[in-house]
Amino acid sequence: DCPSGQGYVFLEPSGTVSSIVIGGSNAAWPAELPAAACDALVRGHGAVLLQREVPEHVNEAVAAAARRAAEADVALAEG
Numbered sequence: 001d002c003p004s005g006q007g008y009v010f011l012e013p014s015g016t017v018s019s020i021v022i023g024g025s026n027a028a029w030p031a032e033l034p035a036a037a038c039d040a041l042v043r044g045h046g047a048v049l050l051q052r053e054v055p056e057h058v059n060e061a062v063a064a065a066a067r068r069a070a071e072a073d074v075a076l077a078e079g
Helices: 035-042 056-078
Strands: 006-011 017-022
Touching: 035 056
Parallel strands: none
Antiparallel strands: 006 017
């Protein structure tokens, strides 16, 4: 259980935009994600949408699982 994060966007009079993000639950992912758990999440789905609000290693693990699932689907179709 983690608090939700917050994001602030500042618009300067000159038109410059800056932002600050205070990580909350999206930043609280474990350092290691089991491949089997990621595989189970994407199995049977036709698309995976990744977001930039979670740590990069989470996106990489889910993308790798999606790649494995796609390769398995191609192998089944050819088989």
